[in-house]
Every structure is written in C-alpha cells, then in structure tokens.
Amino acid sequence: MSGPRVRFAPSPTGYFHVGSARTALFNWFVARQSPDGVFLLRIEDTDADRNREEWVDGIVAAMHWLGFDPDEGPFRQTDNTDAHRAAVEDLFRGGYLYPCACTSDEVAQRKGDNKTPGYDGYCRDRDVPRGPTTGLRFRTPREGATIVHDKIRGDVVTENAVIEDFVVARSSGAALFALANVVDDRNDRITHVIRGEEHLPNTPKQILLWEALSTTTGVTVPIPEYAHLPILVNEQRKKLSKRRDPVAVESYRDAGYLPAAILNYLSLLGWSPRGDEEKVPLSVCIEQFRLEDVSHSPAFFDLKKMAHMNGEYIRELSPEDFLAAAAPWVTPWTSKWQPTEGAPPWTQETFDFAVWEAVAPLVQERVALMGEIVPMIEFFFVSEAPFDEAAFDKTIRNDDKARELLSRSLDVFGDCEWTSSSLHAAVVALGETLELNLRKAQAPVRCAVTGKTVGPPLFESLELLGRERTLQRVREALAKAGG
RNA sequence: GGUCCCAUCGUCUAGUGGCCUAGGACAUCACCCUCUCAAGGUGGAGGCACGGGUUCGAAUCCCGUUGGGACUGCCA
Structure with a gap:
C-alpha cells in the first residue's frame, strides 16, 4: 500500500502568491501525514506567455524558504508536450474530439444574450476538417451527469448537458490546461488533487477527460480524490489579485515575516487545529489536518492577524536566533540575503555590534516584523539624532x-x-x-x-x-x- | 444572463440535534503594569442573514428567500 501522491501545480507568474502558498501547504500536510507520502511540484507552463526560467527558480526558492521542498520535481508541464499530443490523438481517434473553426468572436456573437452556456456546439456535427485554424473540442455527453466526489464539499453533481463542448487542443495541436493537467496527473499517479475552489467548475470536464483517456488508451488510472480549498479574499470579499492586493510571499519576507509564522497563519485559513490554541507547531498541523475538516467558505487574508502572530514567533526566538534572524535588516553585510528595500542608514563602519547585541532583547519584545527594527535602533548608529x-x-x-x-x-x-x-x-x-x-x-x-x-x-x-x-x-x- | 459553490462576533474560526447562558484568536474598548512605545495580565462590548418546515428539542437536518463568491478563454 503506497502513500498519497499529491502535487502542487502553480503557473509561473514571477512571484509566489500567498494563496498558492496555502494550497501548497495543505498538499504538503497530506503528503507528510504518511511516511511514504509524496509531494510533487509541477510547473504548469504550457502558456508560452508565462514561461520564464527565472520564474520557476522564484517558485522553488520561495517554497524552500517557507520550508517545503518538493519530494519530486520541479517538473515542467512543457516537458510532457509529447504525451499531451499523444493524448489528443488518442482522444480524437476515439471520437471524443471534433474540429471547430469558430473564432471566439463568432462564438460570442452567436451566443448574444441568450442563455446557452458557453459554446453552442456549432461545429459539433458539421464534419469540419482538421486544419491549422481548427481547435479540437470535446464532444460532451448530452445525457447523464458527472459527479465530483469532493473531500471538502461532498458530491457536486453537474448535468452533462450544461457542460459546454470545451476546447481541448489549440489549432497548433497543443493541449490546453484541462487536458494537459489530466494527462500529467495520470502519468504522475496523483492520488489527491488539492487545489483552489476556482478549479471546481472545470473538474467535471477533467473527470470526463480522465474517463475518456482510460477508455482510449486502455490504461485505467483511478480518478484522484478531489478537494477544492476555499479561495482567499480581500476586504472587498474578492479573490486576492496581484493587481490590487499585496500577495507576494517575497514581499512578506522583505517586510520581516518569519516562515513559521506565515505557515502557521496560513494553516488557519480554512482550517483550525483542535483546542483553543491557534499558535501551533507545524508538526501538530500535520498530525491533525484532515481535508474533511476544511471549511467551505472564502477566507479573508488578514495581514494584521498574521503580523501579530509573527510578533509572537519573534518573541519566542532565543537571543542568538533573534540576532541571526535580524541580520538581513540590521547587518546586511553579514547576510547572504537582504530585503530588496530598506537598507539601514548606517554602514559596517558606523555600526557597533556590541550595542546592537545589548539592545536587541529590548527590541525583540517590541517588534512584530523584522523590518521594524531599523527605525527603532537607527539613532544609535547615525551621527545626529534622526528628528521627527x-x-x-x-x-x-x-x-x-x-x-x-x-x-x-x-x-x-x-x-x-x-x-x-x-x-x-x-x-x-x-x-x-x-x-x-x-x-x-x-x-x-x-x-x-x-x-x-x-x-x-x-x-x-x-x-x-x-x-x-x-x-x-x-x-x-x-x-x-x-x- | 447561465452553471456551480458558500453563509456563526468587524475578521479567521470552534460547533456535526440536547454539553450553547454559542467557545477561542486578531482587531476594538477599559483597567492593571509602566520612563515612551510595545509586550504581558484582567475584564468588556460584539455573532448563528431571513422565513418556513422536521423534531420533545436546531447554530447544527430539509425547503425557500436574500446576500456574497467562483467559473463562464484556442489562460492556468
């Protein structure tokens, strides 16, 4: 009996989103609960516009900093394009796919403001020949229903009739997310798909694809358990977006959040440890975490609460650990990593470590973020008092x-x-x-x-x-x- | 518009039919401590969206209403 195989599958965006961090964390919990659990990292980079090698490095680095390195990977979805294309051909041969020459404008125009869901099936029975301008759509069953057995939400039933004939392959022949994702999950023998709630609507499509693939390839891989995590929202109750909201984990590192505090706070979004204590070590989370206990409703990402928790973590650091943790801000010349902004107004020459070491315990109980240290001790190390x-x-x-x-x-x-x-x-x-x-x-x-x-x-x-x-x-x- | 998801203090949550006079945490207010600011301590205010059922009994189960959200791309 082998353990769970979970995957974290972000698309590269140039920074590490806190929502992604929470998703990764919950996946990681599940993997770590079994001695032979596997946590796999797969970069979903099939969109050429979002495919930069340094972005992959950024994800790996951020995850490493937070403390969860993948057991397998990082893999790149683009490394599997052959398998994706083969799957497209299998499905096409099996009659699951049909060419469609409609542009998105045409689809939208025909749709007008009537109630037809998504694509109207215009090319479904037109025998459009495959060509360089035809994408491939899935011939969704008109009868029956598809059920997602969601570990968090229970059974989610979708009538197949309301699932549009979605595009599976670009005119270029390349598979789109829905298929590529399924093919990779099959190949990677993923047992639990734990992802954001925004994926719930396309899960029935993916189940349909999964079953079709099992039929056409003759290789039956059990459909994974699904678990759709509630999304993280801002004060306006909208999904956290990089445009409006500060979501980059890297920026929290800059501000002086500790990984343990971030992880502990994130673990509380949609879940909670038993008992009245919220500040709990990761080991306890791993031990107690159950997908069935994850809440169903969106969670507000509350920076104030995370900052408070960070202060608690700072205060429990030993004096030596506090000095070490503060080094990137206080003595950046001794640190391999420094925050991107906020270099101190002093230099190695004007700095006096003995003074810092002496005052550090007084500072330690006054800051919530490492970044708050500099303005607090600045007056020691500059020539004139920095007057307000x-x-x-x-x-x-x-x-x-x-x-x-x-x-x-x-x-x-x-x-x-x-x-x-x-x-x-x-x-x-x-x-x-x-x-x-x-x-x-x-x-x-x-x-x-x-x-x-x-x-x-x-x-x-x-x-x-x-x-x-x-x-x-x-x-x-x-x-x-x-x- | 359509499909789907969701609904306990301002916020994150505990609660799985009687243990609920609804518990904890952040935020907030007061007091204590105190050289400032924090930290810490004590205490307070604050919630089951609404309406119907089911039941001896409902925050908990069912239906509806209202409200919010996600999705609706040859993005992931």
Missing part, C-alpha cells in the same frame, strides 16, 4: 520647561554615574526640580537623543549611547530649538 520634526516641536521647541530641563541635564549628565539606574534617578530628580513627573521629564530627553517620542527604554539606551554622544545630542537639540 513634529515630535521635536511638540516635546522641545514649544515647551519651555522641556528646554529648561534639557539645559539642566547637561550638568547632571556631565558627572553622574553612567548606568541606566543612575540615569533613571537623575532624570527623576531633574523632573522634580521643574515639577515634572518622570513621564513628562523623560520625553524631551528621549526626543533630543533619539529624535522620536517612542523607542526602546530610554535609560538603557542612554547607557549604551554613552555620555559624550548623549551630551552632544542634548546640546544639538538645544541649539536646534534656540533657532
């Missing part, structure tokens, strides 16, 4: 007490012990002289030194920044405010 002008105006320029406090801080900071606790006490005392509580008193100092109103804990930051640079920044802020 609005914050400066509010907390320093337009606040007399704040400027007075900064003036007085020069003396205090000049000779107090340079530790976070002493600095803390110093600012408290300073505030008292001006009747400011610590909340109020720390604000101008923070802004003067870091340029911002928010950031890592101030006194630890001052300690790490050092006495001289702190004094320098307070002076600069005072000068800037004095105008």
